[in-house]
Amino acid sequence: xxxxxxVDMNVCQDHGQCVFAAPEVFELxxxxxxxxxxxxxxxxxxxxxxxxADVCPVQAITIEG
Amino acid sequence: xxxxxxVIAGAGLGGLRTAEALRAHGFEGEIVIFGDEAHAPYNRPPxxxxxxxGEISHEKLAFRVRSTATDLTWRLNDPIAxxxxxxxxxxxxxxxxxxxxxxxxxxxxxxxRLPIPGPPATAAAGRHVIRTLDDAFALRAxxxxxxxxxxxxxxFIGCEVAATARQLGCExxxxxxxxxxxxRPLGIELAAELQRRHEAQGVVFHLGVGLTAFEGDDxxxxxxxxxxxxxxxxxxxxxxxxxxxxEWLDGHGLDLTDGVxxxxxxxxxxxxxxxxxxxxxxxxxxYPNPRFDQRPWRxxxxxxxxxxxxxxxxxxxxxxxxxxxxxxxxxxxxxxPAFWSDQYEIRMQSYGMPGLADADGIRLLEGxxxxxxxxxxxxxxxxxGVVGIGMLKVVNGYRHEVGTATWIRxxxxx
Numbered sequence: 001x002x003x004x005x006x007v008d009m010n011v012c013q014d015h016g017q018c019v020f021a022a023p024e025v026f027e028l029x030x031x032x033x034x035x036x037x038x039x040x041x042x043x044x045x046x047x048x049x050x051x052x053a054d055v056c057p058v059q060a061i062t063i064e065g
Numbered sequence: 066x067x068x069x070x071x072v073i074a075g076a077g078l079g080g081l082r083t084a085e086a087l088r089a090h091g092f093e094g095e096i097v098i099f100g101d102e103a104h105a106p107y108n109r110p111p112x113x114x115x116x117x118x119g120e121i122s123h124e125k126l127a128f129r130v131r132s133t134a135t136d137l138t139w140r141l142n143d144p145i146a147x148x149x150x151x152x153x154x155x156x157x158x159x160x161x162x163x164x165x166x167x168x169x170x171x172x173x174x175x176x177x178r179l180p181i182p183g184p185p186a187t188a189a190a191g192r193h194v195i196r197t198l199d200d201a202f203a204l205r206a207x208x209x210x211x212x213x214x215x216x217x218x219x220x221f222i223g224c225e226v227a228a229t230a231r232q233l234g235c236e237x238x239x240x241x242x243x244x245x246x247x248x249r250p251l252g253i254e255l256a257a258e259l260q261r262r263h264e265a266q267g268v269v270f271h272l273g274v275g276l277t278a279f280e281g282d283d284x285x286x287x288x289x290x291x292x293x294x295x296x297x298x299x300x301x302x303x304x305x306x307x308x309x310x311x312e313w314l315d316g317h318g319l320d321l322t323d324g325v326x327x328x329x330x331x332x333x334x335x336x337x338x339x340x341x342x343x344x345x346x347x348x349x350x351x352y353p354n355p356r357f358d359q360r361p362w363r364x365x366x367x368x369x370x371x372x373x374x375x376x377x378x379x380x381x382x383x384x385x386x387x388x389x390x391x392x393x394x395x396x397x398x399x400x401x402p403a404f405w406s407d408q409y410e411i412r413m414q415s416y417g418m419p420g421l422a423d424a425d426g427i428r429l430l431e432g433x434x435x436x437x438x439x440x441x442x443x444x445x446x447x448x449x450g451v452v453g454i455g456m457l458k459v460v461n462g463y464r465h466e467v468g469t470a471t472w473i474r475x476x477x478x479x
Contacts, residue, residue: 032458
């Protein structure tokens with residue numbers, strides 16, 4: 001099983017810190033709401049998405065796989 | 066080679082992130098983490114907010130641990146009491162002595178108490194602080210509608226708990242020696258606006274005054290202020306800043322006047338000389354950040370334990386594996402501090418160190434001070450910080466513009 005990024009949108013408050021850590025995976029849309037662009041990123045992105053999960057102030061991001 | 070051991074003193078965010086980063090670098094030795102609380106590392110910012118609404122358990126606040134760091138040895142409820150930096154050992158409160166190859170000081174801070182006589186400084190006596198989960202649970206039980214709450218201090222925690230207590234229907238008085246709430250990070254314009262918004266929600270401020278006495282014997286019944294005002298209170302919250310937990314490092318020539326003084330590689334300085342294999346991270350690390358200047362700063366923002374933990378792990382792994390150590394130490398590290406705060410509908414997000422701004426260096430960059438806005442904080446020509454009220458995506462756009470200091474640019478071209 002590959003890498004999978006899960007964001008609990010009931011917890012997410014759109015701080016956008018994950019966007020700085022992994023801009024290929026996360027984005028704030030025009031309304032400032034968080035969007036996961038790539039839900040199953042390549043293994044080469046592991047470090048970046050782990051960093052993104054670390055810096056989420058509300059710990060809404062989990063990494064599976 | 067025999068297995069190496071890293072001892073991490075402190076089971077908070079900084080300790081956890083350092084351990085995870087050591088594993089990410091491929092360190093295969095033993096990592097032992099000692100903590101004074103019974104809880105595994107958990108997220109503290111909700112303690113002055115959501116956790117007071119009665120919706121939060123340790124399970125909800127506990128940090129996820131990376132799947133590559135499940136083999137850490139957690140020694141919770143097992144605090145370190147002393148150290149011998151020459152013998153490379155720490156001594157636990159239980160008396161046990163544990164040796165290390167590298168040591169990480171991640172013991173964080175404790176809530177400061179006012180040294181004024183009065184009822185016992187305990188939650189049971191109505192005198193609260195907010196630092197740990199148990200503190201928040203104790204306070205939560207007291208924040209009932211109509212309760213008379215006096216908050217001492219108007220920094221981050223004081224303002225957040227005042228907002229939360231108002232939303233829970235308490236009567237809230239906020240007392241601070243400062244002229245405005247959160248004036249040190251925000252500057253006077255934004256701090257005055259924040260005060261106005263709190264007052265519109267019903268918070269009564271007593272600013273520019275100190276506390277002269279607690280009233281009550283077994284239980285606090287009120288406070289007396291330096292201007293003679295007497296306030297009745299069912300609950301007093303002491304949100305007066307912090308005290309660094311560094312006593313266990315006493316006696317070795319470290320500079321512990323304000324946390325642990327380190328170099329830019331986060332190595333503790335002993336009589337001015339960096340100690341290999343001894344790092345400080347998180348709230349207690351006082352280090353120079355060349356993004357701003359050469360002065361060492363200690364910064365208690367949520368971003369710091371993660372940033373310092375990664376830096377310390379990089380340096381320690383290089384030291385322990387004897388790989389590129391000199392180069393890694395010499396590579397300057399300039400992580401950008403960040404903070405946020407939620408009060409009522411106000412969402413505040415900051416990057417940099419706005420408190421370093423010149424008195425006349427604070428300017429509105431975007432929006433409307435009375436609505437949503439971004440303020441810029443300048444020292445000379447340098448943008449040293451930004452603070453946004455709302456406008457999250459806009460303030461995030463300024464993140465990359467904060468720093469770099471003029472002296473860096475001048476050094477690069479000289």
